[in-house]
Amino acid sequence: MSLDAIPVHVINTPPAEPGLSGNALPLLREISELLRHLLETGATGTIDLSALPLTPADLEWLQDKLGEGEIAVTLQANGESTLNETACSGVWWVVHRNTQGAVTTQFIEVAWVPELVKAHPQDVKIGQESLELLISDL
């Protein structure tokens, strides 16, 4: 029997990505469940990334898998927050920074729109009253 007759199967096992803890994939499953829940009941959900044992590589992997969306929100209030839509509509990547620019918390928010972007009735009422005053002074 010549060597040529021995069948060779090449199995491509991808190299394990360095720095991955294995905690990111379950998160992706959880996000998918939260999306299903949003669609079925309208209920929103958040995952506090800062509270989980995730490596920088895990976060990068997760960000890569979710992709970039079309909408980017910045909020200036005691430091800058960014609330960026991912390529998965309804999944928002939320980062809060302090006044020095350091990341304080990081969330995944699954919602039609991030809670922080919505105007609150009490604030709208105050604004409307100020506007009335301003108009009466003109």
Add this chain to the structure above:
Amino acid sequence: MSLDAIPVHVINTPPAEPGLSGNALPLLREISELLRHLLETGATGTIDLSALPLTPADLEWLQDKLGEGEIAVTLQANGESTLNETACSGVWWVVHRNTQGAVTTQFIEVAWVPELVKAHPQDVKIGQESLELLISDL
């Protein structure tokens, strides 16, 4: 009777601001009405600034009176759109630009959140299905 006995009233009439057409003040009143309507009924409203006879000075005056808020949204879709909260919570200044960066339309939107920022159920459903596929391939 001496001149000193004649009462003198100084009336301060502010100089008319150059370039103002007089169309901006009624708009401010309309915005206030739309805010009241939002608070009472939840109904949103828009004013198409591009369709009104407003001068650049009018727009500047209006922007100055409404002030700057904490939230700035950018949306990338066939050109950049900006949806910026004004200092009046619930009043959003919306500018759409084409791919060359030229302003195509400009709106005032009175709403809890600009319509364009909300994820739509159909898109969320598509995203959730893609995510499921992606997970099953991992």
